[in-house]
Amino acid sequence: MEIIAALMDGVWQALQPTNLLLAFIGVVVGLFVGAMPGLGSVNGVAILLPFTFVIQEMTGSATSPMIFLAAIYYGAMYGGAISSITLGIPGASPAVATTFDGRPLALKGQADKALVTAALASFAGATVANVFFTAFAPPLASVALKFGNPEIFALMLMAFATFVGLGGDDIPKTIFSICFGLVLAAVGFDEITGAPRLAFFDIVEFQHGIRFLVLAIGVYGIGEMIWTINSSRYKQTHTEANITFATVTAAIREFPKAWKGTSIGSGLGFFVGILPAAGATPGSLMAYGVTKMVSKNPEKFGQGDVDGVAAPEAANNSASTGAMLPMMTLGIPGSPTTAVLLAGMVIWGLQPGPLLFSNQPDFVWPLIGSFYVSNFIAVIVNLAFIPIFLWMLRMPFTILAPLIFVLSVVGTYAAYQNMFDVWLMLLFGFGFYFLRILDYPVAPAVLAIVLGPIAEPTLRQSLLLSDGDWSIFFTRPIAGPITVVAIILILLPVFKLIRDRLRSRSKEAT
């Protein structure tokens, strides 16, 4: 009862005109920043952090600037899906998995359905996470602390396993793609020993590593577009994406069909989100994999299944709220964006940690209240803007394609401000286009380059901890079961292969 009363008071504070306006502006800014390839919530929050000092001076409270930043964070998470669905380019890493089914739906002329599903699943995910956050923040923080390096590595293994076990028909190509992405993630200085690695042809720029967006924009912005131009021969105009009030309401009515993906994404996303160093990207990818695994029609994934849109979107929004939990209760940021938010809290004189809830209730509860309010504003704004997003799809393909190329080039430069990365992005675009012709799946490589920087150090630090003993991944109470499940998932295709061979032999015999 005490929590509900505090929450109601918090929501009331968040609904005050100034805070409401800040939340609205934050959501709209976040939505556009998130939708822009190359920019994500971290850019929006970091760029507008100085602006919050003005807000603090104007309102005299640390809560209002935090509400503004949290609203940007929310908006950006919703926005990431827009470019994934309409352009096929993930705006930021948490939206990668949304591309897998969102883009095919858009190509089928059902972009409205994909965008509505993404918006509503995001709303559902964030709402579930908000409820968990409100009710169980302190005990969940202690669970998160039990996740050490072996547990995080086991979780990463699980993420890869869902892709191998459920990936395309060609297992060696799927494994190759994952390993290639992981090796690309290892380029640059080794963060444990400080030794430079894989600096190809002694090019200095490789020492800063190969960033996720360089590969993702290359694969989806360049490679995918060249693929589409070649396969459609410019006949594809995307004019099927007609938008009316009726089509949006029809898509809203159909949303309950995506209940499975939404519920898996909401739960799994929040759980992965609260783990330090995990964040929204592994959460969304795992949610996609698990939803595909439990689906009755896994073969429809990648072809435009609404569950394939709902799961990652629910997960990345749920994880974003989840990532706030260790940030507020332990002072540990779970993602780069929460690191900037943490910095903001410290600048405003707040001390994140276990005592924050008891020492600063007048800050904490309005902020939690604003999560609910911002989430509500975000879904309304997102649904209202769908006609504008779809307008892009109604452009002739001969206009859309060069604009996507331009956006890919500018987006890559804007992210890292380095022309070398832009050239590298183009190289990846062409390279993965050729690989795709030969049925090499590209998504696992993108997944791997995102998760590689988490997986490698956790594996190595675990082995350092155990003095090289691999049983550390099996003997610990949390890591053990996760590792076993991951190994079973990895071996699943081999079992299927043996089963199919035995069946075909017995058929031949009869």
Add this chain to the structure above:
Amino acid sequence: MRKAELIMAIVLGLLSIYLMWKSGEGPSWDPTVQRFDNIGLIEGEGPGSGFWPFWLSLIMLGCCVWTGVNWWRRTTPPSQSEEPFLDSYAQKMLLFVGGGLIGFLALIHVVGFYGAMLVFLIYYLYFLGRHSITQTLAISIGTPIFSFFFFDVAMRIVLPKGYLEPLFIPLYDMFL
């Protein structure tokens, strides 16, 4: 396609071997470290810096061999296909679109992002897309203007201008 499947598997296999070789390099500042010293467990330090990429590259090599076996047994669609890897349309498309993109990036070094964007869009929309000159100019001029206000002014991400930099100085004075 069948031939391309095998050639790609061989190329990727060679790439994997190169990556294994490269992973084994020790830090240049320590001449006592021999190649491949860093790919195993080091006493008191855990796995070395080459441990992760080396073994992954080995798995990649194994996958290439597996793909080769599948090619030989004709079990995958590309290994059964007799279609060309790139037909004449794809070759032309790669030349014009890919060539245009390479030209776009090369131009950035000379006339900056906004100048290159303008030229690329005119090339693509007018010559490849066959749009009217009015539509071409509207989009080709509008896109750099929107990009300038979004990136340089709103997001404070200054894109390179190359030799066109002096033209932007009055805009900097007005908006930045």
